Amino acid sequence: MTSTPPPSLDVTGLAFAYPDGHQALFGVDLTVGRGERVALLGPNGAGKTTLVLHLNGILGGGVGTVRVAGLPVDKRNVAEIRRKVGIVFQDPDDQLFMPTVREDVAFGPAAAGLRGAELDERVRTALDRVGMAGFADRPPHHLSFGQRRRVAVATVLAMEPEILVLDEPSSNLDPASRRELADILRSLDVTVLMVTHDLPYALELCPRSVVLSEGVIAADGPTRDLLCDEELMRAHRLELPFGFDPRTVPAI
Amino acid sequence: MGAGHAHRLYRSGNSPVHRLPPHCKLAAVFAFVVVVVSTPREAVWAFGGYAVLLAGVAATARIPAGFVLRRLLIEIPFVAFAVLMPFVAEGERTEVLGLSLSVSGLWGAWNVLAKGTLGVAASVLLAGTTELRELLLGLQRLRLPAQLVQIASFMIRYGDVITDEMRRMSIARRSRGFEARGVRHWGVLAKTAGALFIRSYERGERVHLAMVSRGYTGTMPVIDDVTASRAQWAHAAALPAAALAVCLIGRTL
Known part of the structure; x- marks a missing residue:
């Protein structure tokens, strides 16, 4: 076999306990191929956030390895890793900390050393991809929640990441913003790992899902199959919204 | 506003x-x-x-x-x-x-x-x-210490967010029948101020996390040079x- 690109994300045997002794992860194995969109499902307290913070080296020091596009996550290449792994946090007010949208989107690439026309170009492209090019000079707190979430995605896209990690992307969005965000995510050609409780959203966007429960990957398969497995769903406190039947949803 | x-x-x-x-x-x-x-x-x-x-x-x-x-x-x-x-x-x-x-x-x-x-x-x-x-x-251009400029810029960015949080807490208080009248109620107001401080502090931690995730290493990158x-x-x-x-x-x- 000639050089196939390494998977975007490769987690093997990852275990982690917080300093207070609480063990959050008990040996997680997860591989996400380049260009895949994968949903990470799991009840509250399953260790989803802990796993996400391992992906860009904010947490570490436990057992196991994380590789991003073949590059191991460790102290030496943390800057490179943070450029490759774009995390979109749940509250856009935490993510957007600069006085204007343009400066916020520019923050990541500028921290990586980009300047001048190249930086402007990067910012414009990223805002274009989320349909927010007309809002560059607005302060983030004057945007609607849905717009802020889209800008938050742009701040990460501007870093041209290998993998986009979204923490609860659909939370607090009204149905229209939710659909707009889905359209945007579907149009991107990057690897996506989406952490969510929103099972219909996972079905809509991600062909594959993994269930993280009690610190281990409890299931991994096509999203529709997992959602149709009532026993599995019940065992991991995952519930479909009232009246939603994954069997009757047409494939996209 | x-x-x-x-x-x-x-x-x-x-x-x-x-x-x-x-x-x-x-x-x-x-x-x-x-x-x-x-x-x-x-x-x-x-x-x-x-x-x-x-x-x-x-x-x-x-x-x-x-x-x-x-x-x-x-x-x-x-x-x-x-x-x-x-x-x-x-x-x-x-x-x-x-x-x-x-x-x-x-x-x-x-x-x-x-x-x-x-x-x-x-x-x-x-x-x-x-x-x-x-x-x-x-x-920044006049070489004011970078930390001071950062603090000022975060004040501008988060002033409204924190005011909003304060307003929501006040509405929640009043919805449960509390009106601040006189010294006897200062305790409640002080607790609100404390809660607001803790919330802001925690937000600060989350913001820092988001900054670190995008490559922040202690200095703000130069985006606009005047x-x-x-x-x-x-x-x-x-x-x-x-x-x-x-x-x-x-x-x-």
């Missing part, structure tokens, strides 16, 4: 003063204030000269007098202090409208009033022609230079 796009001290426009780079304007205002403060208080006419200079700047910036005068009201607490001085100061006394006033106190009051008003007016003109964000860029040409510096210097001339004439006369 949701719809406003700029701070209420700012008056958008496209005058030559608006277009000057922020750090030039900051330096000019600072130099102007230094000159004003170092003018001897006896040179009464010199202060009139400074006022005329400021009026000239306001006219160039197309800022109406009413706008400046309304914003001068912030000075009132200091004016009250100045008005007290002739009554309480020691020394030689004089009769004005049947009141016995101290001469040195009168000079002191005039000194505070004239210099204070000119300083505030200059700052109002600066704030009226320069956006907050630009001011920060200017301060630069000024010689001509722009010369334009900005017109105000303090003219003021200096007035001051020197005032000293020699």
Whole structure:
């Protein structure tokens, strides 16, 4: 076999306990191929956030390895890793900390050393991809929640990441913003790992899902199959919204 | 405040003063204030000269007098202090409208009033022609410690967010039948303030996490670098230079 690109994300045997002794992860194995969109499902307290913070080296020091596009996550290449792994946090007010949208989107690439026309170009492209090019000079707190979430995605896209990690992307969005965000995510050609409780959203966007429960990957398969497995769903406190039947949803 | 796009001290426009780079304007205002403060208080006419200079700047910036005068009201607490001085100061006394006033106190009051008003007016003109964000860029350019600039910029970004949080907490309190009336309720208000502090602190941690995730290593990357040409510096210097001339004439006369 000639050089196939390494998977975007490769987690093997990852275990982690917080300093207070609480063990959050008990040996997680997860591989996400380049260009895949994968949903990470799991009840509250399953260790989803802990796993996400391992992906860009904010947490570490436990057992196991994380590789991003073949590059191991460790102290030496943390800057490179943070450029490759774009995390979109749940509250856009935490993510957007600069006085204007343009400066916020520019923050990541500028921290990586980009300047001048190249930086402007990067910012414009990223805002274009989320349909927010007309809002560059607005302060983030004057945007609607849905717009802020889209800008938050742009701040990460501007870093041209290998993998986009979204923490609860659909939370607090009204149905229209939710659909707009889905359209945007579907149009991107990057690897996506989406952490969510929103099972219909996972079905809509991600062909594959993994269930993280009690610190281990409890299931991994096509999203529709997992959602149709009532026993599995019940065992991991995952519930479909009232009246939603994954069997009757047409494939996209 | 949701719809406003700029701070209420700012008056958008496209005058030559608006277009000057922020750090030039900051330096000019600072130099102007230094000159004003170092003018001897006896040179009464010199202060009139400074006022005329400021009026000239306001006219160039197309800022109406009413706008400046309304914003001068912030000075009132200091004016009250100045008005007290002739009554309480020691020394030689004089009769004005049947009141016995101290001469040195009168000079002191005039000194505070004239210099204070000119300083505030200059700052109002600066704030009226320069956006907050630009001011920060200017301060950064003038080599103010980066930490201070970062703190100021986070204050601007999160001021509204925290005010909003405070408003929601107040609504939640009142929805449960609480109205702050008198000392007995201060405990509740203090707990709210504490809760607000903790929430803001935790937000700070989350923001830091988001910054670190995008490659923050302790210094803000330079995104917009403001630069000024010689001509722009010369334009900005017109105000303090003219003021200096007035001051020197005032000293020699």
